[in-house]
Amino acid sequence: MTQEATGVPMRLVIDDTARDPSSKIWYALPDSFVDVPIDALAPQPGSEQEVHLEQALALVIDVAPEDQRDRYTGALRDVRFMAKQMRNEGIIACSLGMHHADDGSSASSVFTVGLRDIGWAPAKVTAVRAAASRESSGNVGLLTLPGGRPASISDTLITMPALEGVPGQELYQCNLYVPDPSGTQLGVLTLSTTAVGSRKHYRELMEGIAYTVSFHDPLPEIERAARGDAADGIANDIASDFG
Incomplete structure (x- = not known):
């Protein structure tokens, strides 16, 4: 069904992660994707983040059924290992x-x-x-x-x-x-x-x-277009890039 058929304007939802000032690359994903927090799962050894992660995992294991705790422990260990491997391979x-x-x-x-x-x-x-x-x-x-x-x-x-x-x-x-x-x-x-x-x-x-991939922050242009402050060319480019 097209936008014209429904009469409802299509909307682009911008995730909060897009506003991270440390970002080096921007892209848009369908809403069927869920982020995996690699940094949180593979913190630096001895860091405060690692302490918090260990505490959170301990809580997960504590509430797991007693006969399933070994399984939970193994699964969580595998997840942490995969997150560490991804970081080592330059996956951000x-x-x-x-x-x-x-x-x-x-x-x-x-x-x-x-x-x-x-x-x-x-x-x-x-x-x-x-x-x-x-x-x-x-x-x-x-x-x-x-x-x-x-x-x-x-x-x-x-x-x-x-x-x-x-x-x-x-x-x-x-x-x-x-x-x-x-x-x-x-x-x-x-x-x-x-x-x-x-x-x-x-x-x-x-x-x-x-x-949708960009190496510079596209949000200022997107937000200006959303407010109607941008030139038609920018608005058309955004529609072309993001649908």
């Missing part, structure tokens, strides 16, 4: 998603964002190299983002080995590579899911996200 954000697949079933996904320091090169060359250098990548495509900025997208199927109590399975992974305007950093946005039958849906989802 992680979100969990739940979506409706093309066949009407529910499908979940994991979305991560990383920033890499790179040697300077023309942005289009960087985008092509990044997609082509990934092992087993396929369906490589080039995108032209708002402002004429280049980006690339690729996807692949990965066979995950069987683990204790978990059978092996295929994983669909889609990657976006967006060079920043300075040419010295590369944004890597990755979506992974076991719903391999819905890969067309996820590829289209990632292409839509790509057009």
Whole structure:
């Protein structure tokens, strides 16, 4: 149903995390995603944040059913380990998603964002190299983002080995590579899911996200447009970027 058919103006909901002054990259996600607090789950050893986390986890274990406490302890330990691994690999954000697949079933996904320091090169060359250098990548495509900025997208199927109590399975992974305007950093946005039958849906989802990626704070322009203070060109750009 279109905006014209309903007569209700479409609204963009801005999460509070978008106002973090330490942010280095901005992007928009559908409301089906929930943030995972990597920093809170992988604090610096000996820090006050680590003490608070240990206290919170102790409370969780304390209220767990007695016959399930070992299971809870193991699950929480695994979550902390994964958060630490993500931080070590340069991932700065992680979100969990739940979506409706093309066949009407529910499908979940994991979305991560990383920033890499790179040697300077023309942005289009960087985008092509990044997609082509990934092992087993396929369906490589080039995108032209708002402002004429280049980006690339690729996807692949990965066979995950069987683990204790978990059978092996295929994983669909889609990657976006967006060079920043300075040419010295590369944004890597990755979506992974076991719903391999819905890969067309996820590829289209990632292409839509790509057009919202920015390395400068877009909120001032968005808010001016929302107040009607911006020129039509800015408002149209925002509509194009964010839908």
